[in-house]
Amino acid sequence: MADEIKLTLSRYNPDKDGEYTTQTYTIPYHNDWSILDALNHIKAELDGSISYRWSCRMAVCGSCGMMVNGTPRLTCSTYLNEFYPGEISLEPLANFPVVRDLVVDISDFMAKLTSIKPWIIRKNKKDEVDVSSEYLQTPAQMTVYRQQSLCINCTLCYAACPVYGLHPEFIGPAVIALGYRYNNDSRDEGKEERRKVLANEAGVWKCTVVGDCTEVCPKHVDPSAAIQRTKVDSAISWFFSKLTGRGE
Amino acid sequence: MSLIKRINALEPLWWSLFGLGGTMAAFLFPVHIFIQGVAIPLGWVSSELLHYERLVVFLHSPIVKIYLFLLIVPPLFHAAHRIRLTLEDLRIEWLDRVLPLLCYGGAILLTIMTLIVLL
Incomplete structure (x- = not known):
């Protein structure tokens, strides 16, 4: 079996239940994947309902910031290999109101x-x-x-x-x-x-x-x-x- | 304006003293710790240097008095500012109301005591 890595995402949907929960996804591990690549994989293959912001994928636009294991990071330039074989937790940026899942109101x-x-x-x-x-x-x-x-x-x-x-x-x-x-x-x-x-x-x-x-x-x-x-x-x-x- | 608000309005003054004190402490304290805490106890420098009669004469020089004032007083305000900012982050309401007074008041009191001893 191929290597796998677990990502735990903060979930929040004000239209549904308005409760803050978490959801864990297990995805194939790729040495050269950024966390943003992993999120795009989850969105495309596992769960289309997750919300997060991103655009340029090269640390220029500044929209994919999240709390990665408790530290604010750009997910496009933070790689899975930094955490593997450990798990990764993703939360919306601290100190801002949450709009939905990993999206904050700035x-x-x-x-x-x-x-x-x-x-x-x-x-x-x-x-x-x-x-x-x-x-x-x-x-x-x-x-x-x-x-x-x-x-x-x-x-x-x-x-x-x-x-x-x-x-x-x-x-x-x-x-x-x-x-x-x-x-x-x-x-x-x-x-x-x-x-x-x-x-x-x-x-x-x-x-x-x-x-x-x-x-x-x-x-x-x-x-x-x-x-x-x-x-x-x-x-x-x-x-x-x-x-x-x-x-x- | 309440007293605490008046004290807080002087923030540029407190911060300047904080900066000056930090600089003094960073440059001068290591020298004193080295000479008095390491070099003399280990016998690298003769302990005659700290002999009472010698020091009394030394301390009468106005230049030494100015030096000691700068060595002692700005770091007091550095400590006062740092303690205040650290404790403020704990967000204890009654403490916030007296903290600036305690910290800067304490530093001013110790400054006066320093002047009394030096002059």
Whole structure:
């Protein structure tokens, strides 16, 4: 008999019974299968009723994140061979409301993402629509923010962050990392606008430097470092505003 | 604004002291642990270095006083901030209401005691 591996999936269907249950599937083991391949096998061959999100299969779209044996991972780049001959448990991403089975509702994240204005802001608004002029950037200037620009919005860092779990108002690792990315872009002039979102109690000051965001990030964005660097910046502007008597 | 809210509004100050204290502790503590905890007991460095009369004269120098202040005080605030954040995650409501006061108040009290001893 061919080798087999067991996957236990969280099941939840609000239209049926609304109960959280689990279901175990035994599937053939392939050394080169990702967990997403296994889920697609289950969906196609064993149980068409399971729900999960996926798209690109190459860690670019950021939609297939799940709790794999309790840790947030992208299932397209997590392989069965890491766990075989052990079993695998799959749960929806922690800290988010569950829509169905392994699908979570990330609208809270999407609202926070927009609030940080993750695009290049110019003081002269004409610059943003005028595409005829060039905004040159040296490789050194790009290096400053490149790491944080690699974020794919997969929300694994939100599932890993205990602070976000305890305080849902926290704007969270990826959003702060993106704020850092645009603030440190030499073409951007929107630092003041973003400060209102970054430098307050629901912003960088909520972070307690757990560092799990950086641990789980599949693109090595290092949100924790971005948060701590933004804290330095926010603290300097706070001291400055206290000294000069200007409002923050 | 309640006292606790006022304390929390100073978060950038607490965090800056936390950062300064962490840096001081990381750079200076190992040196002291090595000299006083390893090198002298093992006889690599003469224990005459810690002789009372010698130290008393040494401690009267203003530079040494500033050094000791920086060695002792910022790490107090580092500890206060870290203890506060760790205990806050336990979400004990009555504790949350007094915690900032206990932690930073304790650090300020110990700072005053340090100044009394040094000056």
